[in-house]
Amino acid sequence: MLEVNKENFEAEVLNSKGLVLVDFWSPKCVPCMELLPHVQELEGQFAGVKFCKLNILENRRLAMGQKVMGLPTILVYKDGEKVVELSKDFSHEDLAAKLKEVTGA
Amino acid sequence: MANSYDVLIIGAGPGGLAAGIYASRSKLNTLVIEKGVIGGQAATTEEMENYPGFYEGVTGPQLTQHMHKHAEHFGCHFVKDEVVDLDLAGYEKAITTKNGRYTAKTVIFATGAEPRFLGVKGEKELKGKGVSYCATCDADFYEDLDIVVVGNGDAAIEEAMYLTRFAAKVTIIVIHDEGVLDATKVIQERAFKNEKIEFVWNSVLEEIKGDGIVEAVAVKNLKTGKVTDLETNGVFIFVGTVPRTELLKGKVELDQRGYIPANELMETSVDGVYAVGDVRQKYLRQVVTAAADGAIAAVAAEKYMHEEENFKNEVLDKTKAVAVMFWSPFHQASLEMVPLVEEFAAGHSEKLDMVKIDTYRNQRIARRYDVQEMPSILLFKGGEVAGRVTGQLTREKLEELAILA
Known part of the structure; x- marks a missing residue:
C-alpha cells in the first residue's frame, strides 16, 4: 500500500485517474490495526484499484479536509471524486463488496 | 472431526480470553471465534487503573494482548469469523459462521455489549464525521478543538478526561441537577478539578447539526424547555451499552433488556451453554469481573462434560x-x-x-x-x-x- 501524506495526496489521490482507495488509520486505533492486514489482502484481489493508507497522526488536517473525523474510515475515489465512504462499524467483507461494485468485478 | 471442540467461545474480550486460558490450560480442545477486535471493548479503553496488580496503569490494548498471548500459550485456538447461526439443543452443539461450521460440547457466550446509540437526529448521518463512541480511536482529530460529551457515568467522565489531553475544551451534557453525576466519587472529584471540562446541567442533546461534518449541537434544558445551539467540532456519546444477544433470541433465556441471566456457575437456561462478561445480567461490568466469569465458566464447562460423559457411559449406553x-x-x-x-x-x-x-x-x-x-x-x-x-x-x-x- 502506498503511504500518502500532505506532500503527495493531491497528486496520488485527487489528481489520479481511475480508482484510488485511502485507508485512514492511526496506530492508536485498535479497530484500524485489525482491519489493515485485511485491506492489504484485498489489494492483491483488486489490481485495478490503487491502495493507499494515510496515518492521521501526521496528517490530521488533511484528513479533516476530506471530512474524515473518525476512524476507521475508508474512502474510494474515482478520478478524484469520492465514490465509496465506509466509516466506523464496517467489516472487510463490506469493503470487498463495495470494491466489487465499483470495479464491476 | 477437525472442526469439533470441547469448548467453543464466542467473543474475545476479557471474559472470552480468560475462559480460553482456563479451558486450554485444562487440556480441553478450545476455540475462540471473534469477528472484530481481540480484546473487545477493553481494547478501545486507554485508561485502566483498577485492574488488580496494575496500579501504575496499563492500557486496555496492552492487557488484552497479554491475555491473548496467555491463551495461545496454553494451546487455545483463535479464528476470525462471525457466528451467524447456532443449534444449542442436545449434547453436541452446532455453530455456523460466515466461513465455516463447528461442533462443540460446550459453548461460552462472551459476545459483550456495544455502545448504545442516543437516537437523535443527525447522529447516524454524522458518524465518523464528528460523532464518535471511541475516544482512543478519534481523540487525535480534536487537538485544540471543542468537544461535547454526552453521558455522566464512569465511562463518560473518564473518557471526557482522556479527551482533555487533546481538546481545547470538553463540555459534558448532564441530565441531572447541578453537581449530580452517576460516576463514582473519585472520578467526579477529578472531573470537577479539571479546568478544561465544563458541565451543562439539567440538559439533553436533541440534535447534531452539520453539513457533512459536525458543526453544532442543539441542547435542551429540561427545566426551562429552552433549546440552545452550541458550536462544537465533535460529539462523543457514552450513554451505556446494549448486549449482543440477537442470535440467542428464542434459544436461550434473555431478560427484558436482552442480557443473559446466568447462575453462579455462569450456566444459562440451556445445558452446556454459559454466559460471561458484559453480555450477562450482572451488577458490575468491568474487565476484572469479566475475567472472573470466564474462569468460572471454563471450570463449570469441564465438570459438566465430565458428568455428562460419565452418565452416558455408566447409565445410558x-x-x-x-x-x-x-x-x-x-x-x-x-x-x-x-x-x-x-x-x-x-x-x-x-x-x-x-x-x-x-x-x-x-x-x-x-x-x-x-x-x-x-x-x-x-x-x-x-x-x-x-x-x-x-x-x-x-x-x-x-x-x-x-x-x-
Missing part, C-alpha cells in the same frame, strides 16, 4: 439395566438409605448395576429426569427410564423395581 440413586449427603433420610439400596443392588448384580448421583454436586441430571424428592431411584434400560421409586424406600418397593429390570 449400558446394555444391562442400571438403578440410579439420587441422594444428597445433606439429606439425612437419603443418606441413611444408601446402605439399603447398595445391598439391594448387590443382590441383583446379575441383572442390574447401580450408580449414585449426589444432587448437591449435580442438579442438572436430576432436573432433566424431573427428580424432585430425595431419595429417588430411577431404573434405566437401554437409555430410557423404565421405573422409578421415590421417598421412603422399603425392600418391597425396591424388589418391585427389580422385576422391571
Whole structure:
C-alpha cells in the first residue's frame, strides 16, 4: 500500500485517474490495526484499484479536509471524486463488496 | 472431526480470553471465534487503573494482548469469523459462521455489549464525521478543538478526561441537577478539578447539526424547555451499552433488556451453554469481573462434560439395566438409605448395576429426569427410564423395581 501524506495526496489521490482507495488509520486505533492486514489482502484481489493508507497522526488536517473525523474510515475515489465512504462499524467483507461494485468485478 | 471442540467461545474480550486460558490450560480442545477486535471493548479503553496488580496503569490494548498471548500459550485456538447461526439443543452443539461450521460440547457466550446509540437526529448521518463512541480511536482529530460529551457515568467522565489531553475544551451534557453525576466519587472529584471540562446541567442533546461534518449541537434544558445551539467540532456519546444477544433470541433465556441471566456457575437456561462478561445480567461490568466469569465458566464447562460423559457411559449406553440413586449427603433420610439400596443392588448384580448421583454436586441430571424428592431411584434400560421409586424406600418397593429390570 502506498503511504500518502500532505506532500503527495493531491497528486496520488485527487489528481489520479481511475480508482484510488485511502485507508485512514492511526496506530492508536485498535479497530484500524485489525482491519489493515485485511485491506492489504484485498489489494492483491483488486489490481485495478490503487491502495493507499494515510496515518492521521501526521496528517490530521488533511484528513479533516476530506471530512474524515473518525476512524476507521475508508474512502474510494474515482478520478478524484469520492465514490465509496465506509466509516466506523464496517467489516472487510463490506469493503470487498463495495470494491466489487465499483470495479464491476 | 477437525472442526469439533470441547469448548467453543464466542467473543474475545476479557471474559472470552480468560475462559480460553482456563479451558486450554485444562487440556480441553478450545476455540475462540471473534469477528472484530481481540480484546473487545477493553481494547478501545486507554485508561485502566483498577485492574488488580496494575496500579501504575496499563492500557486496555496492552492487557488484552497479554491475555491473548496467555491463551495461545496454553494451546487455545483463535479464528476470525462471525457466528451467524447456532443449534444449542442436545449434547453436541452446532455453530455456523460466515466461513465455516463447528461442533462443540460446550459453548461460552462472551459476545459483550456495544455502545448504545442516543437516537437523535443527525447522529447516524454524522458518524465518523464528528460523532464518535471511541475516544482512543478519534481523540487525535480534536487537538485544540471543542468537544461535547454526552453521558455522566464512569465511562463518560473518564473518557471526557482522556479527551482533555487533546481538546481545547470538553463540555459534558448532564441530565441531572447541578453537581449530580452517576460516576463514582473519585472520578467526579477529578472531573470537577479539571479546568478544561465544563458541565451543562439539567440538559439533553436533541440534535447534531452539520453539513457533512459536525458543526453544532442543539441542547435542551429540561427545566426551562429552552433549546440552545452550541458550536462544537465533535460529539462523543457514552450513554451505556446494549448486549449482543440477537442470535440467542428464542434459544436461550434473555431478560427484558436482552442480557443473559446466568447462575453462579455462569450456566444459562440451556445445558452446556454459559454466559460471561458484559453480555450477562450482572451488577458490575468491568474487565476484572469479566475475567472472573470466564474462569468460572471454563471450570463449570469441564465438570459438566465430565458428568455428562460419565452418565452416558455408566447409565445410558449400558446394555444391562442400571438403578440410579439420587441422594444428597445433606439429606439425612437419603443418606441413611444408601446402605439399603447398595445391598439391594448387590443382590441383583446379575441383572442390574447401580450408580449414585449426589444432587448437591449435580442438579442438572436430576432436573432433566424431573427428580424432585430425595431419595429417588430411577431404573434405566437401554437409555430410557423404565421405573422409578421415590421417598421412603422399603425392600418391597425396591424388589418391585427389580422385576422391571
